[in-house]
Amino acid sequence: MSELQLHDVTVNRGAGPVVSNVDLVVRPGEILALVGPNGAGKSSLLESVSGVIPHASGDIRLGGASIAKRTRVQRSRAGIAHIEQGRAIFPSLTVRENIMLTAKTEPALTEVLAAFPELEKRIDAQSVLLSGGEQQMVVLARAFAAKPRFLLIDEMSLGLAPVVFMRLLPLIQQIAASGVGVLLVEQFTHLALGIADEAMVLASGRVGHAQAPASVLADDADLLRAAYLGG
Numbered sequence: 001m002s003e004l005q006l007h008d009v010t011v012n013r014g015a016g017p018v019v020s021n022v023d024l025v026v027r028p029g030e031i032l033a034l035v036g037p038n039g040a041g042k043s044s045l046l047e048s049v050s051g052v053i054p055h056a057s058g059d060i061r062l063g064g065a066s067i068a069k070r071t072r073v074q075r076s077r078a079g080i081a082h083i084e085q086g087r088a089i090f091p092s093l094t095v096r097e098n099i100m101l102t103a104k105t106e107p108a109l110t111e112v113l114a115a116f117p118e119l120e121k122r123i124d125a126q127s128v129l130l131s132g133g134e135q136q137m138v139v140l141a142r143a144f145a146a147k148p149r150f151l152l153i154d155e156m157s158l159g160l161a162p163v164v165f166m167r168l169l170p171l172i173q174q175i176a177a178s179g180v181g182v183l184l185v186e187q188f189t190h191l192a193l194g195i196a197d198e199a200m201v202l203a204s205g206r207v208g209h210a211q212a213p214a215s216v217l218a219d220d221a222d223l224l225r226a227a228y229l230g231g
């Protein structure tokens, strides 16, 4: 019962539903990849889970208790972290200052740097001076420092070359290995499926069943090609 569960969740945007009757479960320590073409509703689904936008109907449960009526801040306090699309760093702050926003204490910062050793040598650099890949590393480190129970990740690779994004994958795996359940939305579908424990396809706002990532690769090759190419 320590799971993040969505029951029959529908999300409206503008004229009508962009996510319809979605059921899914994310377990602690597991990476669930949510894949699908552009406009399928992936971002809207993540936003409804963290409370950025309301959902129209259905229930969202954390550890068995409904969080459907809670505000975004309350959901964050309950353990849901959301890395939204785009570089979510404060560019004028140093790496240390960015991470301390959630780490709060020096021992916690030390713990984060042990998990993200590449950031140690850049710790006093202004974040705007970091490469795109390093900036996203800071974003992940800050999310990790908040000690969430579940982490929603929305297209962290935006603007990054696949080879740069690949350096972030072990860090996402490490966060999951620490017991955090990860719901991963990623344009580089094959890379996301490569680190996922389970995968679900979201198309036109509807999800199929959770399945092994390898079977998504085999069964949904056309859809994935379209998603990968942005078509």
Ligand SMILES: Nc1ncnc2c1ncn2[C@@H]1O[C@H](COP(=O)(O)OP(=O)(O)OP(=O)(O)O)[C@@H](O)[C@H]1O
Pocket (backbone or CB within 6 Å): 013, 014, 018, 036, 037, 038, 039, 040, 041, 042, 043, 044, 045
């Ligand atoms: N702020 C908004 N207002 C109205 N409609 C929106 C808004 N944001 C997204 N939409 C619409 O909601 C639908 C789902 O979009 P969403 O961004 O959730 O999909 P996505 O799967 O994350 O796509 P992408 O990979 O392109 O980000 C699309 O039809 C989109 O045009």
